[in-house]
Amino acid sequence: MFEVVSNEILAENLHKMVLVAPRIARARKAGQFVMVRLAQGEERIPLTIGDADPEAGTITLFIQAIGASTRKIVDTPVGGSIRDVAGPLGKETHITNWGRVACVGGGVGTAVLFPLVKALAEAGNEITTIIGGRSSRYVILADELGALSKNLLITTEDGSLGSKGFVTGPLGEMIADPACAPKAVFAVGPVPMMKAVANMTREPGIETIVSLNPIMIDGTGMCGGCRVQVGSETKFACVDGPEFDAHLVDFDGLSDRLTSYRKEEAQRHAATDCKIAKEVAK
Amino acid sequence: MSNDLSPKERMAIERVHMPELPADERSKNFEEVNQGLTPEQAVAEAQRCLQCKSRNCVAGCPVGVSIPEFIDALASDDLPRAAQVLRGDNALPAVCGRVCPQETQCEALCVRGKKGDAVAIGYLERYVADWAMQHPEGLIAIEAPEPTGKSVAVVGCGPAGLTAAGELARQGHKVTIFEALHDTGGVLRYGIPEFRLPKEIIDREVAVLSRMGVTIECNVIIGKTLTIPQLRSEFDAVFIANGAGLPTMLNIMGENLKGVYAANEFLTRVNLMEAGRRADSSTPILQRDEVAVIGGGNTAMDCVRTARRLGAKRAMIVYRRSETEMPARVEEIKHAKEEGVEFIMLTAPIAIVPTEDGWVSALRCQKMELGPADDSGRRRPQAIEGSEFDLPAGIVINAVGTSANPLLTATAPDLTLNKWGNIVADEEGETSIPGVFAGGDIVRGGATVILAMGDGKRAAAAIDKYLKR
Ligand SMILES: Cc1cc2nc3c(=O)[nH]c(=O)nc-3n(C[C@H](O)[C@H](O)[C@H](O)COP(=O)(O)OP(=O)(O)OC[C@H]3O[C@@H](n4cnc5c(N)ncnc54)[C@H](O)[C@@H]3O)c2cc1C
Ligand SMILES: Cc1cc2nc3c(=O)[nH]c(=O)nc-3n(C[C@H](O)[C@H](O)[C@H](O)COP(=O)(O)OP(=O)(O)OC[C@H]3O[C@@H](n4cnc5c(N)ncnc54)[C@H](O)[C@@H]3O)c2cc1C
Ligand code: SF4
Ligand code: SF4
Ligand code: FES
Ligand SMILES: [Mg+2]
Numbered sequence: 001m002f003e004v005v006s007n008e009i010l011a012e013n014l015h016k017m018v019l020v021a022p023r024i025a026r027a028r029k030a031g032q033f034v035m036v037r038l039a040q041g042e043e044r045i046p047l048t049i050g051d052a053d054p055e056a057g058t059i060t061l062f063i064q065a066i067g068a069s070t071r072k073i074v075d076t077p078v079g080g081s082i083r084d085v086a087g088p089l090g091k092e093t094h095i096t097n098w099g100r101v102a103c104v105g106g107g108v109g110t111a112v113l114f115p116l117v118k119a120l121a122e123a124g125n126e127i128t129t130i131i132g133g134r135s136s137r138y139v140i141l142a143d144e145l146g147a148l149s150k151n152l153l154i155t156t157e158d159g160s161l162g163s164k165g166f167v168t169g170p171l172g173e174m175i176a177d178p179a180c181a182p183k184a185v186f187a188v189g190p191v192p193m194m195k196a197v198a199n200m201t202r203e204p205g206i207e208t209i210v211s212l213n214p215i216m217i218d219g220t221g222m223c224g225g226c227r228v229q230v231g232s233e234t235k236f237a238c239v240d241g242p243e244f245d246a247h248l249v250d251f252d253g254l255s256d257r258l259t260s261y262r263k264e265e266a267q268r269h270a271a272t273d274c275k276i277a278k279e280v281a282k
Numbered sequence: 283m284s285n286d287l288s289p290k291e292r293m294a295i296e297r298v299h300m301p302e303l304p305a306d307e308r309s310k311n312f313e314e315v316n317q318g319l320t321p322e323q324a325v326a327e328a329q330r331c332l333q334c335k336s337r338n339c340v341a342g343c344p345v346g347v348s349i350p351e352f353i354d355a356l357a358s359d360d361l362p363r364a365a366q367v368l369r370g371d372n373a374l375p376a377v378c379g380r381v382c383p384q385e386t387q388c389e390a391l392c393v394r395g396k397k398g399d400a401v402a403i404g405y406l407e408r409y410v411a412d413w414a415m416q417h418p419e420g421l422i423a424i425e426a427p428e429p430t431g432k433s434v435a436v437v438g439c440g441p442a443g444l445t446a447a448g449e450l451a452r453q454g455h456k457v458t459i460f461e462a463l464h465d466t467g468g469v470l471r472y473g474i475p476e477f478r479l480p481k482e483i484i485d486r487e488v489a490v491l492s493r494m495g496v497t498i499e500c501n502v503i504i505g506k507t508l509t510i511p512q513l514r515s516e517f518d519a520v521f522i523a524n525g526a527g528l529p530t531m532l533n534i535m536g537e538n539l540k541g542v543y544a545a546n547e548f549l550t551r552v553n554l555m556e557a558g559r560r561a562d563s564s565t566p567i568l569q570r571d572e573v574a575v576i577g578g579g580n581t582a583m584d585c586v587r588t589a590r591r592l593g594a595k596r597a598m599i600v601y602r603r604s605e606t607e608m609p610a611r612v613e614e615i616k617h618a619k620e621e622g623v624e625f626i627m628l629t630a631p632i633a634i635v636p637t638e639d640g641w642v643s644a645l646r647c648q649k650m651e652l653g654p655a656d657d658s659g660r661r662r663p664q665a666i667e668g669s670e671f672d673l674p675a676g677i678v679i680n681a682v683g684t685s686a687n688p689l690l691t692a693t694a695p696d697l698t699l700n701k702w703g704n705i706v707a708d709e710e711g712e713t714s715i716p717g718v719f720a721g722g723d724i725v726r727g728g729a730t731v732i733l734a735m736g737d738g739k740r741a742a743a744a745i746d747k748y749l750k751r
Contacts, residue, residue, distance in 0.1 A: 023507050037464055041556065043564040044464070069564060084464040086501040217550055217565075220462050220503060221687050222527035224544035234531055234538065239689060253538055256640045260540045264566035271562070 001081040005058060007074070011133075011140045013065040014108065015074040016050070022057030024049070024087050030119035031093030031211065031243055034059070035219040036073065037084035043069045046216045046238070048112040049088055059085075062111030062140070068268040089219045090242050093186075093209070097124045102174055102182040103149070104167050104197055105131045106189025110140050112211055113188045120186070121148040128153065128182065130170050136161035168196050175204055182206060187246065191255040198246035208246035212237045214254055215261070229253050285358040287329055297399035298327040305620040309590050312476045312559055315617055316380070316408075324409040328357035331401045334393050339403060342391035345736045347371040349388060349403055356410060365414035365421055368407065373445040374735060376415060376483045377470060379408025381580075382732050383611045415486055427454035432749045435460060435517040437504045437690065440468020441731045442523035442722025444487065445738030446745075450521075451494040453746045458517070459491075460502040465554065468525055470731070472554040473546070475584050477591070478614075481553075505690035510697065510718065519717045519745045522705060523738060526723035528687040532576065532680050536634030541568060541642035545581045545681035549588065558592045570676025572596045574645045576631050577681035578608035583615065585679045586623050597623050598673070602630040602650050602663045628652070628663065632670065634678050644672040684728050702727060711741030712748075719745055 006018040024034060033048045051060040065071040076082060093116055101120055105113035110131045120127055127148065132155040133139045139154055139161055146152040153170045154162025163169065167189075174180045185208040187197040194210040201208040214226040214237050221239035228237050229250035235241060301317040302308075308315050319327065331353045339349045348367050355364035368375045382388070384404035392400035414421055432455045436443045439461035447457045465471055467484040488498065502508060504524070513520045529544035531537060548567075551557040555565035573589035575582050578601035590597040599618070601608060604627050608615060619625070628650040635644040649669035652661035686703035698706045698714035704725055711719040721737025723729055 023502070027507055041560070041564065044555070084501050086462065086464065086503060086507070088506055089503065217547060217555070218463065220527070220689055222529075223547035223550050224529040224531070225547040227531075227538060229538060234533075257538065257540060260568070261566040268564065268566075 001083060002085045003081045004076050004078055007076065007078055010062070012137050013074075014111070014138075014140055015063045015065065017061045017063060017074065017076075018058050019061065019082060019085060020057055021059045021085050022054075024085065025052040025057050025059050026054045028052050028059065028088035029092030030095065030115040032088035032090045033219070033242065034061075034085050034087030035089060035216070036061075036082060038069065038073050038076070039083050042072065042083075044084070044217060044219070045069050045073075046089075046213075046219055048115070048211075050111055050114050051118070062108065062114070064108035064111075067265055068272045071272060086219065089238055091240070093119060093243055095119045095123045098183040098207075099126060100180070100182050101125045101127055101184045101186065102171060103127055103129045103145075104171055104185065104187040104189070104193075105129070105145075106167055106193040107133060107138065109187075109189030109193070109211075110145070113186065114141055114144065116186050116188070116211075117145055117148050126150050128174060128180075130155070130167045132156065132162075132167040134158065166196075167193065168200060171197065172200060175200060175206065184209070185246075186210075191251050191258070194246065194249075195251035195255075198249065198251070202247050209243050210246040210249060211242045212244060212249065212254060213242070214257060228257075285329065285354070289332060292330055292332055293394075295326055295330045297330065298323045298402055298405065300402075300405055302617075305617075305622070308477065309587075309621040312591060314480050315477050318412060319405055319409050324406060325357060325359055327402050328353045328406055330394065331357065332393060336393070338391040338393055339388045339401070342388040344387065344730075344732045345372055345739060347375075347388070347407070352410060353401070353403070353406055356406060361410065361413050361417070362420050364410045368410050369414070372407075372735070373448045373739070374441060374487055374731070375407050376411035377441065377479060377487070378732050378735070379404050379406075379411055380479050380483075381474060381611075383730065385612050387732070415483075427452060429456070430454040430749065432456065432518045433458070433516075434519045434521060434745060434749075435513040436521045436523065437513070438462075438468060438523040438525055438722070438724075439466040439488075439498060439500075440523060440525050440722060440734065441470060442525075442734035442738040443468070443521070444491065445735040446521045446523065446721070446742045447491055447496045447738075448494065449739055449742030450745060451491065451496050453742070455518075455746070455749065456495070458497045458499060460504055460508070460513075461498065461500045462503040462524075463554065464500050466498060466500070472550045473581065473584065475549070475553055475588050476559075477587065478584070503689065505693040510690070510694035510715070514715070514718065518749055519719065521711070521738070521741050521745060522690065522713070522718065522720040522724060523722040523734070524687065524690050524724050526684045526686055526704075526726075526728050528685050529680065530683045530685060532631065532682065534631060534633050536636055536642070537680075539634055539636050539642050540640055541570065541677045542634055543568075543677065543679045545575075545577070545585050545679055546684065548585055548679050549581075552588050552592070567592065568677055569593050572598070572675045573677040573679065574598045574600050574673055574675040575679045575681055576600050576645075577683070578603065578610060579681065579683070580610050580614060581683075582679075582681035583610045583618050585681050587614075587618055587621060589677065589679070590621055590623060594677075598626055598675070599623060600626045600629050600631060600645065600647060600673070602628065603660065604628055604652065607660050626673070630663065630665065631678075635672060642675055642678050645675050645678050646670060646672050686724055686727070707741075709740070710744035711737060712744060717748065
């Protein structure tokens with residue numbers, strides 16, 4: 001059992017949750033994740049370890065409640081507990097001092113990006129962080145990321161915060177300007193965003209790392225469900241990744257496999273909606 | 283009941299038939315197919331045993347179960363004694379009685395099998411073990427050991443780890459099992475389906491260990507949460523039994539299409555996560571009318587029979603050799619056929635054909651013929667030119683095998699591995715690191731439950747010796 005010590009709402013459907021998990025807090029490195037199962041009978045899902053405090057023995061998760069499992073997890077109150085949390089899993093991010101780097105985050109990817117930005121800052125990199133969302137309501141962690149970055153640029157699709165458009169806009173400007181061009185780019189977010197970033201940095205040959213989010217079950221390399229095509233090789237994202245060289249990733253294949261259970265997920269989502277509606281009616 | 287039968291009378295008894303659920307009924311649910319012998323059937327079957335002085339059957343059992351002795355007790359209707367004999371040799375008899383490939387082990391060497399049918403040793407073992415589970419009060423009590431003050435870490439809660447933990451606890455050592463998944467049993471839970479091995483049996487075996495003082499910590503991944511060097515410093519000895527959980531890929535076109543599963547994923551979803559077994563299961567699983575399973579082992583049989591139970595109208599085994607070369611237990615092959623599984627033999631997959639929107643539409647195959655024998659003594663399949671054909675399928679499951687998972691070994695550089703990534707251990711299970719032992723599939727590659735248990739037992743004895751040095 002892993003006790004919930006805090007559960008804050010950062011933005012619509014986005015929670016920051018702190019859990020007691022001393023062994024994981026001690027062992028984890030930036031870029032790693034945990035497999036979480038709320039209770040007996042529930043799904044196992046991967047969530048990035050957003051931050052950790054080895055002294056307090058806690059880890060922080062940023063959870064976007066988008067479907068049945070994530071919604072139930074964020075509903076766990078402070079003092080409540082999560083039955084299973086296993087990790088830290090996946091490879092740690094390869095961190096060095098590149099000098100100038102750009103970190104690009106979209107949606108909940110911004111949360112996954114947070115530990116990377118922190119580790120890159122600690123390694124002495126000069127960081128430009130570009131984060132985006134549909135509107136100001138979906139932009140998260142701006143203050144925290146701002147404190148670690150030399151520049152923080154925000155984009156929103158409706159222009160309600162920062163510049164109007166997508167994260168690729170400011171990134172394109174940086175790349176085009178030899179005085180600002182980054183030596184390395186880290187991109188985490190929806191697959192189309194990561195694909196667009198990879199396409200922008202391929203030509204100028206800028207090292208680009210993406211954190212992939214395929215469907216996972218065990219998270220230990222046992223089931224093969226999380227496989228992604230990277231160059232000529234089939235990789236298991238949970239053990240070989242989740243970070244890969246963006247220029248080699250088959251994003252279309254990844255995005256297609258992510259839709260494997262759309263129908264089943266929609267049914268479960270509707271079922272939890274009904275339950276919530278019934279409880280509200282009562 | 284009297285056990286004073288002449289050899290002639292014993293020879294006259296025919297081998298028992300295991301009562302089974304009817305095939306059309308069971309192919310729609312996950313209930314155990316084999317229902318177990320009745321007391322009368324069990325005693326009569328036990329009386330078929332000739333109590334041979336040569337004890338051929340014992341030589342066929344990898345852990346040397348005292349077969350004639352436990353059968354003799356059963357034939358005399360002395361179940362407490364039968365249970366005691368069995369327990370002394372085999373920590374998980376209710377499991378082995380169900381899943382051992384008896385026809386190639388104990389029963390293969392039974393004298394009665396030379397002319398006619400071997401004694402149904404597996405069925406009898408299961409009968410005694412099930413009786414013991416239901417009659418804990420009838421069992422002969424085992425004395426609690428003196429604590430030795432020594433501690434042992436066991437990595438992995440499969441048959442090898444469970445067996446070693448039990449043996450070590452019996453010696454009075456303090457044992458902690460670390461398991462990566464959220465539940466116990468290893469392949470017994472996530473791999474072998476409920477219709478062959480009810481999960482309740484694993485729960486009961488685990489409860490026995492808990493009562494003996496063994497601590498089980500799930501959600502601890504050795505190599506990630508804690509490392510072997512950490513365990514080495516916190517415990518007096520370590521036993522590694524993390525299995526062979528790494529699926530072998532087919533490396534053919536279309537393997538990443540939607541609807542292509544590795545056997546471990548398919549079985550884990552259904553067995554460990556209850557997908558498709560509970561109406562409101564939170565883990566999804568795909569269901570299609572046509573399911574093609576590639577392989578001929580127990581894993582392939584488990585997948586195809588599971589697919590059938592999830593509603594497949596055509597559940598198919600695609601195997602590149604012929605039925606005689608299939609490594610699966612004969613009983614599984616028989617049950618699969620009764621349940622309407624189609625066997626497409628001498629057929630190898632060459633590609634998976636997609637639909638326009640990225641789903642599986644067919645398995646492209648090639649016909650094979652058997653050529654001369656290869657190193658393994660089995661006749662090598664050779665492709666027949668121009669024999670390609672498409673087998674319509676909505677799901678393709680790859681059940682060709684697994685190998686050593688490097689998650690743990692990658693973080694223990696002092697551990698010597700062979701070229702396939704298996705841990706190198708000596709006869710007694712000792713590895714290249716003093717005080718660190720290993721056994722089961724991580725040493726042998728994919729083997730059997732009883733071999734894994736035998737390793738656990740031998741390693742526990744060696745660890746006990748090491749700790750008393
Ligand atoms: C390495 C990794 C790290 C992640 N880190 C975070 C994080 O820090 N915060 C966060 O909010 N989300 C993270 N995710 C995504 C998160 O796991 C999914 O959003 C979640 O599983 C959705 O579950 P659901 O039942 O709520 O939604 P569903 O309605 O079941 O699914 C919504 C979508 O999520 C994806 N998904 C479904 N099941 C899984 C699964 N078992 N594994 C992965 N993706 C799945 C699919 O694309 C699906 O269409 C991460 C994913 C990976 C692989
Ligand atoms: C589908 C299927 C059907 C089978 N049918 C039969 C059969 O009918 N008869 C038969 O005799 N054999 C059968 N086998 C083979 C048999 O199950 C195995 O040989 C046996 O389970 C091996 O036991 P083990 O203890 O070595 O490993 P496993 O049973 O694999 O257990 C290993 C355990 O270690 C855990 N683990 C892995 N890595 C770590 C880590 N880093 N840290 C902590 N824990 C870890 C795993 O999660 C697992 O629980 C079958 C196998 C499969 C896959
Ligand atoms: S453990 Fe397996 S091989 Fe040994 S006697 Fe029992 S069923 Fe036969
Ligand atoms: S070989 Fe067969 S008949 Fe002889 S003792 Fe063993 S089980 Fe009985
Ligand atoms: S999630 Fe099972 S192998 Fe990666
Ligand atoms: Mg879900």
